[in-house]
Amino acid sequence: MKPPWTEITLQVPAAGVDLVSYVLTDQGAAGVVTAVHKLDTFIPPAPDQPDIGDQTLHGYFPAVDNSEELCVRLRAALVDVAPLIPGLNPGDLLVRQVAEDDWAENWKQHFKPFRVGPLLIRPTWEQEQPAADETLLQIDPGMAFGTGSHATTRLCLEALVAIFSRKPPRRVLDVGTGSGILAIAAALLGAGHVVGCDIEEEACRVAKANAVLNRVEERLDLNLTPLEKIPGRFDLVLANILAEENVRLSAPLRRHLADEGSLVLSGILEEKVPLVREAFDPLFNRPAQLLLQEEWACLVYRG
Numbered sequence: 001m002k003p004p005w006t007e008i009t010l011q012v013p014a015a016g017v018d019l020v021s022y023v024l025t026d027q028g029a030a031g032v033v034t035a036v037h038k039l040d041t042f043i044p045p046a047p048d049q050p051d052i053g054d055q056t057l058h059g060y061f062p063a064v065d066n067s068e069e070l071c072v073r074l075r076a077a078l079v080d081v082a083p084l085i086p087g088l089n090p091g092d093l094l095v096r097q098v099a100e101d102d103w104a105e106n107w108k109q110h111f112k113p114f115r116v117g118p119l120l121i122r123p124t125w126e127q128e129q130p131a132a133d134e135t136l137l138q139i140d141p142g143m144a145f146g147t148g149s150h151a152t153t154r155l156c157l158e159a160l161v162a163i164f165s166r167k168p169p170r171r172v173l174d175v176g177t178g179s180g181i182l183a184i185a186a187a188l189l190g191a192g193h194v195v196g197c198d199i200e201e202e203a204c205r206v207a208k209a210n211a212v213l214n215r216v217e218e219r220l221d222l223n224l225t226p227l228e229k230i231p232g233r234f235d236l237v238l239a240n241i242l243a244e245e246n247v248r249l250s251a252p253l254r255r256h257l258a259d260e261g262s263l264v265l266s267g268i269l270e271e272k273v274p275l276v277r278e279a280f281d282p283l284f285n286r287p288a289q290l291l292l293q294e295e296w297a298c299l300v301y302r303g
């Protein structure tokens with residue numbers, strides 16, 4: 001029998017769905033589902049649009065014995081973002097144990113192939129073929145974050161393609177590799193050696209499987225080594241982790257960057273840009289390039 005999951009359900013004001021989804025993922029949710037909007041492309045309504053009301057959000061966590069402990073942790077994380085989401089009630093969590101079949105396949109219908117520069121990024125269950133001048137990147141995110149359809153990943157992919165079009169980095173570091181999508185993109189675009197790290201064992205397993213799928217496993221080193229302990233310096237460092245985590249890791253991220261290398265910081269809500277700039281600007285001689293998509297920002301520094 002397939003393992004069960006712990007489902008957490010909460011009501012979220014429409015404009016907060018993306019942020020709460022991100023928080024649940026950060027707290028270990030393997031998948032997040034809304035009834036009417038998919039997680040990865042939710043666009044908050046414009047201020048002049050009528051409020052479309054609360055959305056029901058389901059987060060799926062590997063089954064836990066003590067669901068109260070999970071709820072306490074989630075409430076604490078939600079209390080942190082509640083000031084950004086008027087109307088969010090972090091106390092209001094419903095818990096249910098569910099079988100895998102209840103949700104595991106449903107989300108797949110939302111992930112469609114898309115293009116960034118020369119890359120055609122395609123989920124494994126889709127058939128679209130690359131044009132002659134395109135490179136296919138196949139991805140099965142499994143239980144890891146990173147289909148490419150989240151704005152934070154897309155911003156990284158766009159920055160990465162632009163950097164490779166100027167001067168292909170030889171050595172790349174992908175901090176918080178998730179499904180391995182960015183690490184694999186770097187390898188497919190020509191990087192000689194790519195290190196990807198994550199704090200989640202499952203992410204490393206999924207990323208390795210995706211590396212094999214794309215036949216780049218020999219140039220990829222995917223592991224659970226904490227950033228501080230990874231040896232060497234890199235021509236390109238990518239970090240699609242939350243703003244606060246980027247700030248916490250500012251010193252080791254900078255240390256891992258080779259001279260003239262590029263540092264791509266993502267997972268940053270637009271209102272958190274000043275916080276990230278405050279930590280990173282003093283470490284660089286030049287200001288960062290700012291890329292924006294939906295309510296997410298990406299900062300690109302040059303060493």
Ligand SMILES: C[S@@+](CC[C@H](N)C(=O)[O-])C[C@H]1O[C@@H](n2cnc3c(N)ncnc32)[C@H](O)[C@@H]1O
Pocket residue numbers: 144145146147148152153156175176177178179180181182197198199200203227240241245267
């Ligand atoms: C938003 S996902 C990004 C996945 C993928 N790189 C992408 O761009 O789609 C963030 C990932 O970072 C991992 N993570 C969070 N903090 C981390 C840290 N300090 N070191 C390594 N990985 C971390 C999480 O487990 C998660 O897989």
